[in-house]
Amino acid sequence: MKTTIVYRYALILSVLSGILFSCSKNNVETKPTESDPVLRYIKELGYKDSQIKDIGEEYLVDEDILFSKTSKPDQSILDKPKTEQYGTANYVGYNIQPNILVYVDPSMNSYLSEINSAIGIWNSVANCRVKFTITTTAASAHIRIINNNLGAGVCGAAYFPMNGLPGALVRININQIAGNSFAQRTRTIAHELGHCIGFRHTNWQSGEPQSGVLSDNGAYFDAYHILGTPTGGDANSLMNAGQCGIGATTLSSYDILTVQFLYPTQVPVAGTVPVFRYYSRATSQDYFYTTSLEELGNGTNGDYIFEGVGFYAFPNQPANTVPVYRWLRPTWDHFWTISPTEIPTASTLEGTAFYVYGSPINNAVPVYRYFNSSFGDHFYTKNLDEGTLRAGYVLEGIAWYAY
Ligand SMILES: [Zn+2]
Incomplete structure (x- = not known):
């Protein structure tokens, strides 16, 4: 028995869905049913006809995943399977919390x-900005819970967050x-x-779509390893799939x-x-x-997607900290550096973004800098594992130290 994720789409927005990897695209044009782009996509993911069930408005795949028939799949694919706790890269907006x-x-x-x-x-x-409250007013709710006959073997289904809102x-x-x-x-709930x-x-990794899952708002549901969780899986995780009726009934320490x-x-x-990341x-x-949440808020549908808190830094300049300069490089790459002499070509200085340490003092941790040369983009994370998952991003070194 497996639980299910509904990968949501929305007609008003752009794209949905990617999922799993790849596999062959060989049989794409050979079967009449594959003129349906969603079905074609599911098959491109490697699922066989016997694993795909038409349940009305959606395809139920491998008893585990729902694809809306009105979604607009995208084949973008990234990353490699691992077995730690994972986030989707789409989170509940900071000002929706808690x-x-x-x-x-x-x-x-x-x-x-x-x-x-x-x-x-x-x-x-404790120390968590996610708190659920039941409301009797459907219109103002972020999440609706309904009973739905999803077919034998499927215990539940849920949406991922979108545009800074919780899965609806x-x-x-x-x-x-x-x-x-x-x-x-x-x-299950x-x-x-x-x-x-x-x-x-x-x-x-055990049979579920893994990465490159693109939502309708342009956000990718990559499986981001959560810093500090184990590499050997977590049998006690409440978020393990395929365990309806038999799974953990409390959050594990890693959850x-x-x-x-x-x-x-x-x-x-x-x-x-x-420091909010988009x-x-x-x-x-x-x-x-x-x-500043004012700049992009919960993200701007289909363009900048809120990816949570990247790290923590100082808004002003305490002792021993240095300014981080924010540049806008040509063809739209935002670039941050603590070096006053690292001046990108033909770029615009947008000011001092925040303050950090230039060395590992006061228990500050490294924030790593990556660069993707194929489309010219700088990426910063304190989560080294996450960086290695990003196809095309090459580690340039430690940008600075923060929290
Ligand atoms: Zn699930």
């Missing part, structure tokens, strides 16, 4: 206890989970809520670390502020970092 409103559809009224218990699992995490819908297959224990019914805030499956990493309440060091892959291929 109050995520959940509306329980009347079809799920008999599961209110389980829903409250599932919410409690997430809300009990959780579908629970009461038919499937009714016979499970209370703790397991709760687990908590698991789906995890997807709504940007968790991918911890064990995603907790992950949600705290993605949504920390407290800045790691007094005086620092979050990425435009749809048009300009540009990573962007700013301490």
Whole structure:
């Protein structure tokens, strides 16, 4: 039994979906049914006819993944499989946090206890800016939970975050989970809520689409390894797939670390502020970092996508820190450097972005700088593992030290 992720699309926006890798594109033009771009895409991912089920508005693939028939697939593919906790790179907007409103559809009224218990699992995490609250007003809810017969073997489905908003819908297959224990019914709901805030499956390499998952808003649902989680998988993770009725019923220590990493309440060091990270892959291929939510907010549909907090830095200049200069290079690449003499050609100085350390003092950690020469883009992360997942990005060294 597997849980399911609905990869959402939206007609008003651009593109959806990528998923898994590749595999052969050989049979693309050979079968009549593959004139359907979604079906063709699913097959390009390597799924066989026997694994694809038409369930009306969607294709249900390998009992695990839903593809909307109205989605517009994209074949962009990145990265390599690993087995740590993973985020999608799409997270709940900073100014939506910490109050995520959940509306329980009347079809799920008999599961209110389980829903409250599932919410409690997430809300009990300390130092975390994700808190779910049930609202009785459907219109203002961020997430709706409904009962939906998803077919045998599918326990639930959920959307990933989009445009800084939590995944908007959780579908629970009461038919499937009714016979499970209370703790397991709760687990299914908590698991789906995890997807709504940007968790991918911890064990995603075992048959699940892995990366290059492009949402309709141009954001990629790459599987980003979460810094600090183990490399050997996590059997205790509530976010493991394929464990409906048998999976972990509490968050593992690494699940907790992950949600705290993605949504920390407290800045790691007094005086620092979050440096928000965005990425435009749809048009300009540009990573962007700013301490000001005013600049891009939750992201700008289809262009810059909110990717959470990149790291923490100082908004003013404490002792021993240095300024980070922000440049705009030609053909739209934002570039940051602490070197006053590293002046990119034909570029515009946009000012001092924030302040950091030039050496590893005061427990500051390295922020690595990468460059993608094929489309000229600089990328900064304190998560070295993440950098290695980025196809085409080459490590240039340590940019500075921050938190
Ligand atoms: Zn799942």
